Amino acid sequence: MSRLRGSRWVNLGVAILAIGLAALLPLFFGKTDSFMNNAVLALAYVVMALGLNIVVGFAGLLDLGYVAFYAFGAYTVGWLASDFFSKVNGGEGIHVFVEGFAANLPGIHLNFLLLLLVAVVICAVVGILIGLPTLRLRGDYIAIVTLAFGEIIRVFAFFGDDITFADGYKLTAGRQAISPVDDVDLPLLATFDSALDLRPYYWLGLALVAFVLLVNFRLRDSRLGRAWIAIREDEVAAASMGVPLVKTKLLAYATGGALGGMSGALIGSYFTSVNANQFQFGFSIFILAMIILGGLGSIWGVVVGAILLSYINTYFIPDVFNTLPSKLGLDFDLTALNFGIFGFLIVLIMVLRPEGLLPERRRRLELKEGVGADEALVEVRA
Amino acid sequence: MSGGATTPAGNGPADTVGADRILEAENVSKAFGGLIAVSDVSFAIPRRSIVSMIGPNGAGKTTFFNILTGLYKPTNGSVNFNGRDITGKRPDKITSLGIARTFQNIRLFATMSALENVLVGQHARMRAGLFGSIFRPPWVVREERGVREKGRELLEYVGLRSEVTDDLAINLSYGDQRRVEIARALASDPQLLLLDEPTAGMNPEESGRLTAFMEQLRDEREMTILLIEHDMKVVMDVSEEITVLDHGEKIAEGSPGDVRSNPRVVEAYLGSQGEGDAGSSETASSDAVRGEGA
Numbered sequence A: 001m002s003r004l005r006g007s008r009w010v011n012l013g014v015a016i017l018a019i020g021l022a023a024l025l026p027l028f029f030g031k032t033d034s035f036m037n038n039a040v041l042a043l044a045y046v047v048m049a050l051g052l053n054i055v056v057g058f059a060g061l062l063d064l065g066y067v068a069f070y071a072f073g074a075y076t077v078g079w080l081a082s083d084f085f086s087k088v089n090g091g092e093g094i095h096v097f098v099e100g101f102a103a104n105l106p107g108i109h110l111n112f113l114l115l116l117l118v119a120v121v122i123c124a125v126v127g128i129l130i131g132l133p134t135l136r137l138r139g140d141y142i143a144i145v146t147l148a149f150g151e152i153i154r155v156f157a158f159f160g161d162d163i164t165f166a167d168g169y170k171l172t173a174g175r176q177a178i179s180p181v182d183d184v185d186l187p188l189l190a191t192f193d194s195a196l197d198l199r200p201y202y203w204l205g206l207a208l209v210a211f212v213l214l215v216n217f218r219l220r221d222s223r224l225g226r227a228w229i230a231i232r233e234d235e236v237a238a239a240s241m242g243v244p245l246v247k248t249k250l251l252a253y254a255t256g257g258a259l260g261g262m263s264g265a266l267i268g269s270y271f272t273s274v275n276a277n278q279f280q281f282g283f284s285i286f287i288l289a290m291i292i293l294g295g296l297g298s299i300w301g302v303v304v305g306a307i308l309l310s311y312i313n314t315y316f317i318p319d320v321f322n323t324l325p326s327k328l329g330l331d332f333d334l335t336a337l338n339f340g341i342f343g344f345l346i347v348l349i350m351v352l353r354p355e356g357l358l359p360e361r362r363r364r365l366e367l368k369e370g371v372g373a374d375e376a377l378v379e380v381r382a
Numbered sequence B: 001m002s003g004g005a006t007t008p009a010g011n012g013p014a015d016t017v018g019a020d021r022i023l024e025a026e027n028v029s030k031a032f033g034g035l036i037a038v039s040d041v042s043f044a045i046p047r048r049s050i051v052s053m054i055g056p057n058g059a060g061k062t063t064f065f066n067i068l069t070g071l072y073k074p075t076n077g078s079v080n081f082n083g084r085d086i087t088g089k090r091p092d093k094i095t096s097l098g099i100a101r102t103f104q105n106i107r108l109f110a111t112m113s114a115l116e117n118v119l120v121g122q123h124a125r126m127r128a129g130l131f132g133s134i135f136r137p138p139w140v141v142r143e144e145r146g147v148r149e150k151g152r153e154l155l156e157y158v159g160l161r162s163e164v165t166d167d168l169a170i171n172l173s174y175g176d177q178r179r180v181e182i183a184r185a186l187a188s189d190p191q192l193l194l195l196d197e198p199t200a201g202m203n204p205e206e207s208g209r210l211t212a213f214m215e216q217l218r219d220e221r222e223m224t225i226l227l228i229e230h231d232m233k234v235v236m237d238v239s240e241e242i243t244v245l246d247h248g249e250k251i252a253e254g255s256p257g258d259v260r261s262n263p264r265v266v267e268a269y270l271g272s273q274g275e276g277d278a279g280s281s282e283t284a285s286s287d288a289v290r291g292e293g294a
Helices: A008-028 A034-058 A067-080 A100-104 A112-134 A139-158 A199-220 A223-233 A235-240 A245-271 A281-294 A299-320 A334-352 A361-369 B061-068 B091-097 B114-121 B130-135 B138-157 B174-186 B204-221 B232-238 B256-261 B263-287
Strands: A094-096 A108-110 B021-032 B035-046 B050-054 B076-081 B099-101 B192-196 B224-228 B241-246 B249-254
Touching: A008 A034, A008 A199, A008 A299, A034 A067, A034 A199, A034 A223, A034 A245, A034 A281, A034 A299, A067 A108, A067 A112, A067 A139, A067 A245, A067 A281, A108 A112, A112 A139, A112 A245, A139 A281, A199 A223, A199 A245, A199 A299, A199 B130, A223 A235, A223 A245, A223 B114, A223 B130, A235 A245, A235 B091, A245 B130, A281 A299, A281 A334, A299 A334, B021 B061, B021 B224, B035 B061, B035 B076, B035 B224, B035 B241, B035 B249, B050 B061, B050 B204, B050 B232, B061 B192, B061 B224, B091 B099, B099 B174, B114 B138, B114 B174, B130 B138, B138 B174, B174 B192, B174 B204, B204 B224, B204 B232, B224 B232, B232 B256, B241 B256, B241 B263, B249 B256, B249 B263, B256 B263
Parallel strands: A094 A108, B050 B224, B050 B241, B099 B192, B192 B224
Antiparallel strands: B021 B035, B021 B076, B241 B249
């Protein structure tokens, strides 16, 4: 029980099996089945939750502004894969490795691989910027700062249509969506079409999940991952053992942010629109709830938590249980209560199984035996 | 930096005393608000020696340790390590320059295995970064294999049974936790090892073994050791020089014999603690000439 060895091949086996089976799933559903729609979202949320898991689960930095990375990822495709900047290049548009319909539209249009790369870079930089002011802070205070940052970015997105620069270019389209955003265009593959066939999006999402799983597993068992866990457990001891606190924490924020941005880019392309209303504070909590539900720091737990909560949100509440209030003689829409339901689930988990559904061994110990409680040293310099 | 090469241990440490100093602290002070924890302490450690810092509780010994290792920035004064100014440098920088420490209240990463703890100790000696860790090119695989091997060797060196290397630190016995903490400190290839009350909670036999181990580190690994210790027998046994702090000030320093007979030390350190304690330290004094532990 206390041993930590021999899990590597098991994880690899489980990953190959799970992803292999998941890849076959679309064959049993229609091309535009609502199941496929829910599944694409679930995969995007898994990517996002695994990204947040690096910040909160591994490094122990409570980030309540994770929605910022969703926003930046989505706006990356909004800006660089639509006619939003329609006047660039004299109205001709800029096109980089795009084919089909988008190749003749004005505005900037990049290939999706480039979009992913840009989203990753932007979000890594934003992650570092958000991380910088939190470096001297601990616990709750980190949460407050990140929460504020998430909110600042939402407000900028919301009123972005009032912010103009250069030749009257706007920052965002505000409450009106930037739309249409290009469908995903990958090299060697036909351009996706989210109206006719959802399955390519599903497989793309699955590929991203596979990549992000690899990143999570490899980082966890690496020099960097050990440094994150060491910082989470005891900052003072970690620094004294040669772990540079600033660099290590910023790498956690940057990595977590970059993965969130990947997911944001996928969701932006999938919805083919980017709307400032998507980036509410509640979304940060939604993702955080996934990793708490599954088990902080536990990679498989986070995957399970993300899929579960995503399906509760997109399937069980609106489709399965939505008639429940009227059966009880009540008159309201259950979807209006979705955050109440998530909150209730979190309370339930915290009371019955605080370590999460599939806990990580370490975390289970911390909660069961009170290990790793932080005793503050008078003056730790970050 | 040359990590502990093994040269035959023959020439006594006395040869180097006074000549070559690995660490020099000059006029170091530290104030927390109005409280002066360390006041104008100057202090030097000869290379390849074992020196101790003693003093009653609250004398500022651990604060001084924290200044040397970069956890605190001194209010005044400077610290030189190998002729290099390390005053106010970050703890991780100081570790990578070659100073490692243990803590008074063991601060292992409780939910990491013994081996993982030692791997964290090697952080400063590794190169794998974010991309190296994710994509694992061959050199990272080799590095990882290398540090694991070295980690196991170190745990064996400090006497941890190989069955428990993969046990979580929290599940280890107290003595084993102390061992792992020393192995973790050794993992960064330090030239100077700071041990903060390493024998706390040990019985005389275990303390004796640790004393021998410290001498072994000095002789085999050419290490310099600074010790904070309350166990007078250990201090008198192992130290070449002793510095005494009281109320943040240095009140005496010198060989164990000098310090033992210094009236200020007796007053500050022993006199305040009543007859019983003074008596037991008397025993310690007479034991001091003996070699290894009881």
